[in-house]
Amino acid sequence: MRDQIAAGNWKMNTTISEGVALAKGLVDNGKTTADKMIVCVPFTHLAKISDVLSSQLTVFLAAQNLASEASGAYTGEVSAAMLKEAGVQYVLVGHSERRTLYAEDASILRKKIALAQDAGLKVIFCLGEPLEVREAGTQNAVVQQQLEDGIYHLSAEDVSKLIIAYEPIWAIGTGKTASPEQAQDMHAYIRSSLETKYGSQIANAMSILYGGSVKPANSKEIFSQPDVDGGLVGGASLKLDSFVAIANSF
Numbered sequence: 001m002r003d004q005i006a007a008g009n010w011k012m013n014t015t016i017s018e019g020v021a022l023a024k025g026l027v028d029n030g031k032t033t034a035d036k037m038i039v040c041v042p043f044t045h046l047a048k049i050s051d052v053l054s055s056q057l058t059v060f061l062a063a064q065n066l067a068s069e070a071s072g073a074y075t076g077e078v079s080a081a082m083l084k085e086a087g088v089q090y091v092l093v094g095h096s097e098r099r100t101l102y103a104e105d106a107s108i109l110r111k112k113i114a115l116a117q118d119a120g121l122k123v124i125f126c127l128g129e130p131l132e133v134r135e136a137g138t139q140n141a142v143v144q145q146q147l148e149d150g151i152y153h154l155s156a157e158d159v160s161k162l163i164i165a166y167e168p169i170w171a172i173g174t175g176k177t178a179s180p181e182q183a184q185d186m187h188a189y190i191r192s193s194l195e196t197k198y199g200s201q202i203a204n205a206m207s208i209l210y211g212g213s214v215k216p217a218n219s220k221e222i223f224s225q226p227d228v229d230g231g232l233v234g235g236a237s238l239k240l241d242s243f244v245a246i247a248n249s250f
């Protein structure tokens, strides 16, 4: 059985005290119907929220980014080793905002994945097509290319440690959600691509999350699709009640 996951990407939102309160709220709420909740929090919040999340196995800690170099003269960057020591367990790589706003191309993403995995961090690898690609109907080919460029150089063992997040760019922060059928079609496509490359055992064991305007009103229907193993949630993860409702949608 695959892990059913509700991951919240807080992006550049919340102060440290607001973030700590939100994390405490999730812990105090206790177990949901998700196997795991993951909170992807700003760098400044990591160490404090790590303390909040210690000694429990319901809510896990993620960073939203990591440096593409191991250490040295890279002003403003945060390394995999720093994240590990701060108590981080997961890290996002390839979020569309990093790809588009910070020009992170596949060669950078591959370096980040290697550094994260070497440090023992689990990578949530994000991919997804822009609106013009969806309108042209070529989304499968574009996502296939993102898989080939981003992760298909990995060994079977390393690829099996990833969580994949399919996030169509046209649905992120827009209020426009992929229909459950659109999500299912793409998740099934991604899983079949993983199967072709790595075999069915690995493909069937990997969690594939959907991201893009997930909210309590649509999470149940999306998560009930057979190849959708949960969500990567932006805006709706910032409010305790709405994220808990989403995490209870399995």
Ligand code: PEP
Binding pocket: 009, 011, 167, 171, 172, 173, 174, 175, 211, 212, 213, 214, 232, 233, 234, 235, 236
């Ligand atoms: C995201 O940031 O990964 C995301 C899916 O955002 P939103 O839920 O706000 O669309």
